[in-house]
Amino acid sequence: QVQLVESGGESVQAGGSLRLSCTTTEYTYNRYCLGWFRQAPGKEREGVAIADTSCSTGYADSVKGRFTISRDNAKNTLYLEIKSLTPEDTGMYYCAAEQAPCGIKTKCSGGHCYRVPPPENDMDAWGQGTLVIVSA
Numbered sequence: 001q002v003q004l005v006e007s008g009g010e011s012v013q014a015g016g017s018l019r020l021s022c023t024t025t026e027y028t029y030n031r032y033c034l035g036w037f038r039q040a041p042g043k044e045r046e047g048v049a050i051a052d053t054s055c056s057t058g059y060a061d062s063v064k065g066r067f068t069i070s071r072d073n074a075k076n077t078l079y080l081e082i083k084s085l086t087p088e089d090t091g092m093y094y095c096a097a098e099q100a101p102c103g104i105k106t107k108c109s110g111g112h113c114y115r116v117p118p119p120e121n122d123m124d125a126w127g128q129g130t131l132v133i134v135s136a
Contacts, residue, residue, distance in 0.1 A: 004095045
């Protein structure tokens with residue numbers, strides 16, 4: 001059974017930074033692609049970042065440049081660092097796992113193609129979420 005435990009969510013002021021963590025077992029960490037999704041109040045859940053077992057990453061356009069996803073092999077932990085927080089970043093942040101080999105979803109713009117997070121239906125397991133509240 002895949003277990004994902006998120007932490008790090010809190011109430012912060014706009015302009016601040018946060019680091020979210022998702023800890024799992026060594027078995028899951030080494031065999032699953034891991035990603036972050038978020039759900040803002042009244043909105044559908046959206047993928048924000050993905051990192052596969054080879055540390056290839058992808059980001060949603062809406063967070064590129066402010067969000068950084070990373071994996072810590074020694075701690076079996078996935079991180080999401082968020083800079084320059086805005087009230088629009090408020091929501092529940094979920095860690096999710098897709099068994100490798102995971103699909104690679106790409107988006108192309110102006111002749112350049114880049115990786116983006118997969119749809120939530122591709123994910124095999126979910127954590128309980130950690131709440132981020134950003135006040136203006």
